[in-house]
Amino acid sequence: MSKYSNILFVFFAFAVTFTFGQEKEPTIPEATEFYEPVPPRVIPGKNNAAPSDAIVLFDGKNFDQWVSSVDSTTVKWHLNADGSMSVNDKTGNIQTKKNFGSMQLHIEWKSPAEIQREGQNRANSGVFIQQRYEIQVLDNNDNPTYTNGQVGSVYKQGVPLAMASVPTGEWNTYDIIFHAPEFSRGGNIVEPATVTLLHNGVLVQDHFIIEGTIKYIGWPKYEAHGKAPIMLQDHGDNSRVSYRNIWVRELD
Incomplete structure (x- = not known):
């Protein structure tokens, strides 16, 4: 294999690794929706009063x-x-x-x-x-x-x-x-x-x-x-x- 062939082989191997190492782009909206963790419920105070977790x-x-x-x-x-x-x-x-x-x-x-x-x-x-x-x-x-x-x-x-x-x-x-x-x-x-x-x-x-x-x-x-x-x-x-x-x- 010539030195040029070696260079092309290394480049091809790097391109394949980089492409398949990345996550696939989501194709449905649900793929980017999270349901955990669930934030705790905090009841706000009125007129600067303390919220429920304060x-x-x-x-x-x-x-x-x-x-x-x-x-x-x-x-x-x-x-x-x-x-x-x-x-x-x-x-x-x-x-x-x-x-x-x-x-x-x-x-x-x-x-x-x-x-x-x-x-x-x-x-x-x-x-x-x-x-x-x-x-x-x-x-x-x-x-x-x-x-x-x-x-x-x-x-x-x-x-x-x-x-x-x-x-x-x-x-x-x-x-x-x-x-x-x-x-x-x-x-x-x-x-x-x-x-x-x-x-x-x-x-x-x-x-x-x-x-x-x-x-x-x-x-x-x-x-x-x-x-x-x-x-x-x-x-x-x-x-x-x-x-x-x-x-x-x-x-x-």
Whole structure:
């Protein structure tokens, strides 16, 4: 067999292997229809109420799902008659008793109607996912600040796509989709965390890749961890931020 014949034989063999190694194109519609797995039935809540499979973290009645982040004792924040809670200045952050991984989190917050201070000192708080990844809460209405620290930012990392706050003193909603980071057995980052945030129904973080633990000074970096609490911040400057209607759906 000549060298040209060898080349033709190899080419023919490759073509046959490639053709018969592929799946045949479906010829009936049923071939591309799936009946398993069957998604579970979830009953949606009305007016931002928790869906049927959610864990209600705060419904305005008590702090049963929360503890002080300072010493794990009873929460010292204010429980208000309107079904909200509000920061009690300099009593410290609060956090959930339960640990969470990937999640869908719904939370509503408002700044005081009476405007005090400016910049980062006006109604500053934060939603910390897994105690270390902060979604900034701030009154930015006519109150500019550094953009990776404004309302809706992943603090010191992700600038929001829009500023979607309602007027000062009215209730904002955050709907957060968070996918937890994955680490190797040796503690190295394998898959970084991501977050999607809708602020009052407006997309302001679009599958943002979190660069590591939030740092006020310095660059973020990852430290291996597992599931951890959701934490709400007492910024310590009489921010008087209020929260209500907090629920979560676990995604892992």
